[in-house]
Amino acid sequence: MDSDGDAGGAVRLLEVTKRHGRGSAAVTALDDLTVDFAAGSFTAIMGPSGSGKSTLLQCAAGLDLPDTGDVRLDGVELTRLGEAGRARLRRERVGFVFQAFNLLPALTAEQNVALPLRLAGRRVPRAALRGALAAVGLEDRARHRPSELSGGQQQRVAIARALLHRPAVLFADEPTGALDTTSARRMLGTLRGLTDRDGQTVVMVTHDPIAAAHADRVLFLADGRIVGAMERPTAEGVAARMTQLEQAA
Numbered sequence: 001m002d003s004d005g006d007a008g009g010a011v012r013l014l015e016v017t018k019r020h021g022r023g024s025a026a027v028t029a030l031d032d033l034t035v036d037f038a039a040g041s042f043t044a045i046m047g048p049s050g051s052g053k054s055t056l057l058q059c060a061a062g063l064d065l066p067d068t069g070d071v072r073l074d075g076v077e078l079t080r081l082g083e084a085g086r087a088r089l090r091r092e093r094v095g096f097v098f099q100a101f102n103l104l105p106a107l108t109a110e111q112n113v114a115l116p117l118r119l120a121g122r123r124v125p126r127a128a129l130r131g132a133l134a135a136v137g138l139e140d141r142a143r144h145r146p147s148e149l150s151g152g153q154q155q156r157v158a159i160a161r162a163l164l165h166r167p168a169v170l171f172a173d174e175p176t177g178a179l180d181t182t183s184a185r186r187m188l189g190t191l192r193g194l195t196d197r198d199g200q201t202v203v204m205v206t207h208d209p210i211a212a213a214h215a216d217r218v219l220f221l222a223d224g225r226i227v228g229a230m231e232r233p234t235a236e237g238v239a240a241r242m243t244q245l246e247q248a249a
């Protein structure tokens with residue numbers, strides 16, 4: 001590891017504190033938090049409601065800025081960038097998948113995948129488009145509209161869209177929240193495959209111990225701090241740890 005301590009790190013948060021609100025209503029969402037997400041790793045973030053998971057994702061992805069501390073994404077200190085610089089960094093190096101798929105109903109799967117790059121004025125090579133759909137197992141659904149796809153397939157289109165520009169990190173906020181069990185399992189298999197096959201760095205917030213068990217590592221958050229980590233997690237182990245945290249909350 002070099003003197004910056006970021007060797008191999010796709011994302012690093014260093015002593016990050018983030019408060020929401022002002023005065024007596026202020027809430028410390030992240031409290032002097034330091035964490036590294038290694039390149040090519042799949043991390044799940046868990047914690048009781050209000051523990052700071054979404055805030056962590058927003059700060060790590062450059063969607064929000066910490067009050068103090070530094071965030072480095074793919075070698076770039078994004079806390080030193082202005083709004084335009086952060087927007088460019090997000091567009092070029094970050095992929096985002098949310099619980100809501102946010103696909104446009106009038107567009108086909110491949111048009112939805114291409115849309116963000118087209119809106120940014122970039123040409124989208126056909127091979128890249130096909131490659132992104134193939135990476136999520138949907139190459140045969142390219143011409144289907146969202147209404148002709150299952151919920152799980154729609155979420156995989158959203159993942160293909162997030163992957164098209166080959167982001168350094170794919171952030172996923174409750175990506176299985178709106179899916180049935182079978183679709184959720186397939187979606188998690190897709191994320192797992194992206195890390196195993198392509199070395200894609202994935203950071204996922206979830207409430208579901210079964211989802212978290214697909215990751216290489218689970219980080220547990222409470223009151224804006226990391227209070228534990230589990231390597232090679234099992235659903236049972238994660239569930240037991242979450243029960244402890246929720247009883248303590």
Ligand SMILES: Nc1ncnc2c1ncn2[C@@H]1O[C@H](COP(=O)(O)OP(=O)(O)OP(=O)(O)O)[C@@H](O)[C@H]1O
Nearest residue numbers: 020021027029047048049050051052053054055056
């Ligand atoms: N815009 C905001 N204004 C004021 N307080 C906020 C705001 N956003 C978040 N908070 C507070 O910051 C804390 C952390 O919120 P955050 O959404 O990061 O938690 P979370 O772990 O993602 O929660 P959940 O699992 O319920 O989605 C909570 O106490 C929340 O109420």
